[in-house]
């Protein structure tokens with residue numbers, strides 16, 4: 764059985780967890796990901812090329828994907844997250860750098876239909892209450908012909924790599940997180956559980972297609988430990 768609460772209690776739990784973790788998030792997360800997260804975010808950001816310059820980054824956290832998106836866009840990037848702590852960290856780091864950070868819920872986005880040419884989310888779909896509702900909301904605020912870009916942990920297709928990765932992720936990562944994250948250490952016990960209930964690459968692709976996105980591409984990164992999904996809103 765899952766240790767993660769369901770529904771509104773899950774949202775409260777996750778919100779509180781990221782508020783607790785916010786000041787340690789960058790250091791702890793990057794260390795646990797063995798610094799690969801930088802390369803993964805760079806790759807995800809590169810997928811916005813050619814899809815217009817009106818970008819929304821959902822569940823932006825401390826802004827590490829948002830700022831990379833800004834580097835590829837002429838217009839300011841809009842970025843939302845429901846954790847005040849994470850948004851405060853993002854604003855402190857990147858204020859005046861062309862990203863508009865604000866507090867907002869990914870499952871009820873505070874934007875009209877068809878506002879953006881590209882909507883992104885990184886390392887967050889494992890945390891929302893409903894993956895389907897979040898991607899549907901991202902699609903609602905996306906213009907026709909625009910792209911949804913999703914970066915998250917994947918499930919390696921090779922049995923051997925999967926075994927090694929799960930050993931690291933379930934046994935070592937929570938201990939490392941505990942040392943690095945101070946009072947947010949319980950977040951890193953939650954981390955492996957968030958992956959257990961997350962679909963593998965093909966499952967996430969199917970969810971995107973069921974919502975109506977077309978031409979969904981899957982890019983495995985670092986042997987499938989992470990993956991980027993890119994889908995288009997039919998026009």
Ligand SMILES: C[S@@+](CC[C@H](N)C(=O)[O-])C[C@H]1O[C@@H](n2cnc3c(N)ncnc32)[C@H](O)[C@@H]1O
Nearest residue numbers: 781822823824844845846849868869885887890
């Ligand atoms: C693991 S962090 C990822 C942050 C950032 N995207 C990155 O790449 O580092 C997950 C983020 O999702 C946010 N989040 C989770 N559920 C959310 C929701 N329903 N609405 C908005 N933000 C949410 C959390 O507050 C947290 O900042």
